[in-house]
Amino acid sequence: MSLPITAHGYSWTHADRERAAVGPLDLDIAAGEKILLLGPSGAGKTTLLHAIAGVLPAESGESTGELLVGDAAPDPRRGGTGLVLQDPDSQVVFSRVGDDVAFGMENLGLPAATIESRIPSSLAAMGLELPANHPTAALSGGQKQRLALAGIHAMSPEVIVLDEPTANIDPDSAEAVRDAILATQAATSATMLIVEHRVSLWLDHVDTVVVIGRRGLLAQGPPRRIFDDPALSEVLHECGIWVPGRHENRSPVEPADHTESEVLLRTRDLSVGRARAKVPAAVGLDLAIRAGEAVGILGPNGAGKSTTALTLAGLIAEFSGEVLAEAGLRTGTKHARPFRWPSAQLAPRIGMVFQEPEHQFLSRSVAEELALGPKLAGWSATEIDVRVSELLDVLGLDGLAEAHPQGLSGGEKRRLSVAAMMAPRPRVLIVDEPTFGQDALTWAGLVELFLDVLAHGTAVVAVSHDHAFLDAIGARRIELPASGSGVRVEAKRGARVD
């Protein structure tokens, strides 16, 4: 079963805003159609999805026109709509896999026997061969997304709505999630609407691409027609949409020979592990991080990439072995191990950018955020002012200097979090998946930021699955194996390990 979706002059305005968050919009989606919804950030893609799923709280805004799913206004309580959101962690309802899959079916009032019989089949259809009592806390991000899909699969909805379901998970797991989504759609033949930055992931699997702008519908048609239209694909490119074939040809930088450069950070037989871990997450790391070089850390989920990054950054203690700062980095500190440095000495020397930008914002405005690092490092007021305006310019955040960091868009937050760590010019910069879920404009902006600090002699260590990004900054690669059984160093870019 599936339902058509139609909109006539539909718009939605948040209670405290003047401009409509979405629309006014005319939309005509046939029953069972698979739609990829695109548009620049701020065009209201997410709001539209929420409206179709019927989860926009009526009291928080006002709508005009008409939006119909089938022949009625959207209402999630009819049970005909399945919704998957971006953050895997916030969508798990219960602590056991079986209960979580059952949640939607229980809400629909299905008999217990039906629920029991559908749980294993829905889990299997999503490629999750797990016992029903498996704790949800033990799942990876990609598995959590597939769990949410299993719950929707079991409800057999008429409409499936997906808001960037693969944005927060690594590219290797993204395909499994996509296949699970397509399997759910195939099993229910539901109408499917998806918002996603990674166009190439979906291009061959959707019937129609719908592009919306700030003033309504921009284009609607089969994917090939949309992207083969040069004028249109130029517009899409400027919106930050990953137009297939456009960024892949960005000229990669060959990793330069840095063997003569000064070593800043060295590890000796390093094993890394989280606090209270009984076994290390990765072992046998003997690395030399040199000034001006980019190093990419790769490996499958659970290989200890983030733990390695945090250990190199002096934020968690070595499991065994040592991380040592060499002369050029340790001037003015008492200890050779960054982990022993006080916070005030660490920040100006080794910067760490976390996966979630929200975690590291400390100030009330963008400008203060950028000024914080240099201020703590003891720069003079004029030096700080120069640095802040320089970074605001590079970030393209000039107009937002006084805005609250937590109020920025996702891409702006990401660029700010990187720039704030770069501000005091640390000699080593460590970043964890900087390009996850970013649109093409943010991606390009990040590459510029990193190329700039590399040119100034900063070493960049990037945990990343994004080969295009590592190529763009000319990173040599270090591949962590799945089991923590040793390390493979790839010196040449050609010898990629995908």
Next chain:
Amino acid sequence: MLVSTETRLQAERSEVEDPSQLIPVVRRTALVRCNPLTKIAVALILMVGALLSIDLVSAGVVLGFTLLGLPATGLDLFAALKRLWFLPLGALLAAWGTAILAEKTGAVVIDLGLLLITTGSLDAAAAIFVRALALAIPLIVLASTIDPRDLSDALIQHLRLPEVVVVSVLAASRLLGLLVSEWQTLSMARRARGVAGGSILRRTGSLFGGVFVLLVVSIRRGTTLAMAMEGRAFGRPGRTWRRRSTFGARDLVVVVLAMGVCVLAIVAAHVLGTWNPIIGGD
């Protein structure tokens, strides 16, 4: 069909190993399979036995039977010892305070001027020690064997608590676990930004910054979870339950046994003349 569903549910609830549990359950004993409401009733009944009177006998009977019953809880007792070491320590501290401050009756045991301990105050101290343990252990141990999902099923199906509220609280409690790891990340991020440590003033400032961020992140998480739940038809009338919360013969047996222990404790204290009620009395 029904039988197989029932067996599968039983099997599924075995080997419960939830990271959020205080003490892991390693064996599915009859007591573990009891209804959560039964377990709460048992804990309350045992508490009554130890609560009504401050004396060694009634508390001792309750504590003795509780310790004897520990294997029946199916808990990993070694883990229990590791997690609950502070209980006897706390009880000992309470007893020490009592020994010093209680009425000085009976023969003097220790007299160091200000520090005076008599047999009377020692008796009171011993009673406090045993009583504290007899009150705390049944509650903690039984609570550890309760699966939150089973409890919410029982609260909705038997006590008729509003399902929207119970399920929401259950779902939100899962986010609390995330909060802990979130806080660890935040602490590391503050260190990376250079604002950890330093003067007390700066530490306080950075702490408030961290709490604010935690608040922002939690509100965002909570809103998303609510939206995801609503998106799966939560709040629609006529919800069913995958599991029936049931009472069986074992529930009755366990409650009767607990009442037996409670009555025995009170009777023994009366017979041995140690009954020392907390209300009324004398």
